Amino acid sequence: MPVRHTDPPPAPSRAPSSVPETPARTRSQKVADSPSLMAxxxxxxxxxxxxxxxxxxxxxxxxxxxYLLVVVAESFIVVQALISLWTILSSGHDPRDYTFNEAQRALYGNQVEQTMAIGIGMRHAEMQLNDFPITVDVFITTYGEALxxxxxxxxxxxxxxxxHTTYVLDDGKSAAVRDLARELGAEYVAREGNAHAKAGNVNHALSITTGDLFVILDADFVARPDFLHETVPFFADPTVAFVQTPQTYGNLxxxxxxxxxxxxxxxYKFTQPGKNRFNAAFCVGTNVVFRRTAVMEIGGIWQESKxxxxxxxxKLHERGWRSIFIGTELAVGHTPETIxxxxxxxxRWATGGFEILFRAxxxxxxxxxxxxxxxxxxxxxxFYLVGIAPGLLLLVPPLQIYFGIAPISQDVPxxxxxxxxxxxYFMQIVVALFTIGSFRWETLLLATASFPIYVKAFANALLRRDQAWSVTGQKGVRNSPFTFIVPQVLAFVFLLATSVVGVWQAQLDRAFSLAVFWNILNTLVLGAFVVTALKESREIARASRELRALRRAGREPVGEHDEKVVTPVLPEPREERRAVAIKPVTPVPPPRPAIAATQAVAAVPRRHRAVAVRGPAPRPATRPTPLPPLRPAAPRPPAxxxxxxxxxPSISGPLPGLPIGGGPGRARRSAGGPRAAEEPEPRTAPVPVVPSPRRRSASGADLAAEVLSFSGDSFSGDAPARRRDRRSR
Known part of the structure; x- marks a missing residue:
C-alpha cells in the first residue's frame, strides 16, 4: 500500500446499526489490474x-x-529484478473470495442489532465463523518504547x-506500562527473563492464553477499529494459518x-500481494493475525532467528497451511528516524534473511x-545481496582512475x-514510477549507503554470530550516528580523494571519462548521507546540553521505565461486570470466588509465572460448541x-496453565486440537447453604433460586418474600 505522511487514521464514520463496508479499491489495486502494468x-x-x-x-x-566485480554485483540485481517482475505480474489477485464475504456478513451473527440497540458499539460483539464462536487475543509486544x-x-x-482480550506483553518489565495497561483495560504480562526476544515473548503469552486466533502488534502500530472485521473472516477457510496486513508509517x-x-x-503494494498467487506471502512480525492451532502445530513462533x-x-507453508496478504491499511506505525x-x-532483518539462505x-x-x-x-x-552490490560497484571507477582497469572492453562502442x-536500469525506474507514482531519491541514497550493514549481516549469518535484538523507536540515550557509519565515512573520504584525482587527470588528458562522472555521483550520494549524520549529531549534542542543564538545576526528568516490576506476580482479581440485558433472563448463579494466592503459586511452574493485571473486559467462561475441524481433507499428526x-522446540509435555486468559472456570485448550474439555479451576469453598429437606428433592432450578436468595437481592426481585416464606415454614 502507498506510504503516506499521515497521522494514524481516525475511526471510520458509519451508521450505528450497520456493519463496516469493505474499503474501496486503492490506487495500487487498480494499477495491479491495469493491462499497462503487464506491458x-x-x-x-x-x-x-x-x-x-x-x-x-x-x-x-x-x-x-x-569485470568480475561488475558481473557479481549485477548478477545479484538481475536475479532479484526477474523475481520481482514475475511477482508483480501476479499482484492483481484479490484474496477476498465468496467464503470471505459470507463469513464477514455473518461475523457477528444476529448480535449486531442487539448490540447497537444498547449503545455500546461493536466492541463487545462476539464473533463467529461458520456458525461457531471464535475468540481472539491481541498481543502488543513492548520492550522499552516510549510510553x-x-x-x-x-x-x-x-x-x-x-x-477480544488485549494483552500487553512487556519484556521491559516497566511499572509505568503495567499501570497503563490497568488504566486502559488491557491485561499486562511480564515473564522471567527475555529469552529469544520477541519470539519468546509471544510464545510465553501463547502458553497462558487460549484464544482461537491471536493478533501481534508492535508497540508503535496503532490499529484501526475495523482491524478484526477485515481479517478474521478469512479464517472461515480452515486451511488459512495467518492473515498479514501492510506496514504503513505516519512519521515520514x-x-x-x-x-x-x-x-x-x-x-507492500505489489510484491506481497503477488505472493498470494503462490501461497508464499509471509509474516512481517506485526499487523498479523494467526490461527493458534496452526502455530502450535509447528511448535510455536520460531525462536532460533531474529x-x-x-x-x-x-514452517507453516511446509506443513501445507495457507497465508493471506491484504493490501488494506489497518494499522499505522513508526519507521526508523535515526541512523x-x-x-x-x-x-537484524538482513541477518535473518541470510540465515534462511545458509541454514534452511x-x-x-x-x-x-x-x-x-x-x-x-x-x-x-x-534479497539483501542486492544491498551488497553497491559496495562492489563503488570500487569500479577508482580501479579505472588509478590503474586504468575497465570492466568493459575499449572496443565496445x-x-x-x-x-x-x-x-x-531505465525500465526499472519506469516500473517504479508506474507502480509507486513518483521517484524516491531518498531510497536511492539509503540503498547506496547501506552496503556495510548488509556485508556485516552476511558475515553474521555465515559465522553464526548472534545479533542483539533492537527496537525501532526505543526510548533511551541516543548514540552518535558516526558510531554506526564508520565504513561509510571512510568510503566517502576515499571517493572524494578519487574524484579529485579523476578531475585532475581529465584536465591533463583533456577528456572527461565516464568513470570520473560515475565516481563523482557516488561521492555526492555518500556525502549527502554524511551530512545527514552531521545534522543528527548536532541534534543529539543539543539534547545532551539541555539534559546537563536540567541536572545542574536539580530538575532531571524522571524516566518512564525506571521502575521495574518484580516477577512472578499473581493476576489481580478482575471485578465481574454484569452485561446489560436486552430482555429479562433467568437468573444465573454468582461467579465463583477467585483462586487463592498460595494455590495459584503452587499450581504454576516457576518459569511460566507472569505479571498480570486484569482488564475490565470480561470473556465468556465457557464455550459450548467446538470449532469445525481445521483440515477436513486429511488428518494431521499430533501437534x-x-x-x-x-x-x-522439541520439548514435549502439557502446556502449563495460568489463570490469565479469562474469568474463573474458563475452558483451557491443549496443544493437540482446537479445544479440550473444560478443566475447572481451584476455588475456595463457598458459603454453605443448607436448604430444607423439602428443597433437597426439588429441581435444579428451585435449588439455584434458593442459592440466589442467600447471595443477595441483585439476582432475584422477591428475595425478601422468599426469606419470609422460609421463616414461616
Whole structure:
C-alpha cells in the first residue's frame, strides 16, 4: 500500500446499526489490474534479459578484476529484478473470495442489532465463523518504547470492533506500562527473563492464553477499529494459518524515515500481494493475525532467528497451511528516524534473511515446498545481496582512475554499452514510477549507503554470530550516528580523494571519462548521507546540553521505565461486570470466588509465572460448541507442544496453565486440537447453604433460586418474600 505522511487514521464514520463496508479499491489495486502494468513489466523483463546477455558475453569483457566485480554485483540485481517482475505480474489477485464475504456478513451473527440497540458499539460483539464462536487475543509486544506510543497502541487495540482480550506483553518489565495497561483495560504480562526476544515473548503469552486466533502488534502500530472485521473472516477457510496486513508509517518527516519507509513501498503494494498467487506471502512480525492451532502445530513462533516472522511462515507453508496478504491499511506505525535505529533494524532483518539462505536454503533438498514457494523464499533469502552490490560497484571507477582497469572492453562502442545498460536500469525506474507514482531519491541514497550493514549481516549469518535484538523507536540515550557509519565515512573520504584525482587527470588528458562522472555521483550520494549524520549529531549534542542543564538545576526528568516490576506476580482479581440485558433472563448463579494466592503459586511452574493485571473486559467462561475441524481433507499428526521461552522446540509435555486468559472456570485448550474439555479451576469453598429437606428433592432450578436468595437481592426481585416464606415454614 502507498506510504503516506499521515497521522494514524481516525475511526471510520458509519451508521450505528450497520456493519463496516469493505474499503474501496486503492490506487495500487487498480494499477495491479491495469493491462499497462503487464506491458511495462514485460518490456522491463526483456531489458533485463538483453542486459544479461550483453554482460555475460566475454567478447565485451574488459580487465578481469573490474569485470568480475561488475558481473557479481549485477548478477545479484538481475536475479532479484526477474523475481520481482514475475511477482508483480501476479499482484492483481484479490484474496477476498465468496467464503470471505459470507463469513464477514455473518461475523457477528444476529448480535449486531442487539448490540447497537444498547449503545455500546461493536466492541463487545462476539464473533463467529461458520456458525461457531471464535475468540481472539491481541498481543502488543513492548520492550522499552516510549510510553506515549504504547498508550496510543493499547487504546486503539482495546477499542477494536469484535469481542477480544488485549494483552500487553512487556519484556521491559516497566511499572509505568503495567499501570497503563490497568488504566486502559488491557491485561499486562511480564515473564522471567527475555529469552529469544520477541519470539519468546509471544510464545510465553501463547502458553497462558487460549484464544482461537491471536493478533501481534508492535508497540508503535496503532490499529484501526475495523482491524478484526477485515481479517478474521478469512479464517472461515480452515486451511488459512495467518492473515498479514501492510506496514504503513505516519512519521515520514526526515531523510532517514522517508528513505526507510519508501524502501518498502513496492514490497507492500505489489510484491506481497503477488505472493498470494503462490501461497508464499509471509509474516512481517506485526499487523498479523494467526490461527493458534496452526502455530502450535509447528511448535510455536520460531525462536532460533531474529527473523522469526519469515521462518515461522516458511514452517507453516511446509506443513501445507495457507497465508493471506491484504493490501488494506489497518494499522499505522513508526519507521526508523535515526541512523542508529535504521542500522540496527536493517542489520537484524538482513541477518535473518541470510540465515534462511545458509541454514534452511529453500532450494535445497528436504524442503516440503512447491516450486513457486521455493523460488519466492529464495528471492526473500537473497534479497539483501542486492544491498551488497553497491559496495562492489563503488570500487569500479577508482580501479579505472588509478590503474586504468575497465570492466568493459575499449572496443565496445560507448553507445552500445549505454543502450544495454540504460535499457536495464531505465525500465526499472519506469516500473517504479508506474507502480509507486513518483521517484524516491531518498531510497536511492539509503540503498547506496547501506552496503556495510548488509556485508556485516552476511558475515553474521555465515559465522553464526548472534545479533542483539533492537527496537525501532526505543526510548533511551541516543548514540552518535558516526558510531554506526564508520565504513561509510571512510568510503566517502576515499571517493572524494578519487574524484579529485579523476578531475585532475581529465584536465591533463583533456577528456572527461565516464568513470570520473560515475565516481563523482557516488561521492555526492555518500556525502549527502554524511551530512545527514552531521545534522543528527548536532541534534543529539543539543539534547545532551539541555539534559546537563536540567541536572545542574536539580530538575532531571524522571524516566518512564525506571521502575521495574518484580516477577512472578499473581493476576489481580478482575471485578465481574454484569452485561446489560436486552430482555429479562433467568437468573444465573454468582461467579465463583477467585483462586487463592498460595494455590495459584503452587499450581504454576516457576518459569511460566507472569505479571498480570486484569482488564475490565470480561470473556465468556465457557464455550459450548467446538470449532469445525481445521483440515477436513486429511488428518494431521499430533501437534507439538509449544516450548517454553528457554527450551528448544522439541520439548514435549502439557502446556502449563495460568489463570490469565479469562474469568474463573474458563475452558483451557491443549496443544493437540482446537479445544479440550473444560478443566475447572481451584476455588475456595463457598458459603454453605443448607436448604430444607423439602428443597433437597426439588429441581435444579428451585435449588439455584434458593442459592440466589442467600447471595443477595441483585439476582432475584422477591428475595425478601422468599426469606419470609422460609421463616414461616
Amino acid at each position: 511495462i513489466v514485460a518490456i522491463a523483463a526483456v531489458g533485463v534479459l538483453l542486459y544479461t546477455v550483453f554482460l555475460f558475453d566475454f567478447g565485451h569483457r574488459g580487465d578481469w578484476p573490474a 506515549a506510543d504504547i498508550r496510543k497502541t493499547v487504546e486503539a487495540a482495546v477499542a477494536m470492533d469484535g469481542a 518527516r526526515g531523510l532517514i524515515s522517508r528513505g526507510a519507509g519508501y524502501m518498502q513501498t513496492v514490497f 527473523s522469526e516472522d519469515v521462518w515461522t511462515s516458511m 542508529e535505529t535504521y542500522t540496527k533494524q536493517q542489520l 536454503n529453500p532450494m535445497g533438498r528436504g524442503r516440503a515446498l512447491t516450486l513457486d514457494q521455493r523460488l519466492q523464499y529464495f528471492g526473500t533469502a537473497t 560507448g553507445l552500445t554499452w549505454f543502450f544495454y545498460y540504460a535499457g536495464f 507439538p507442544v509449544l516450548p517454553s521461552q528457554s527450551g528448544p
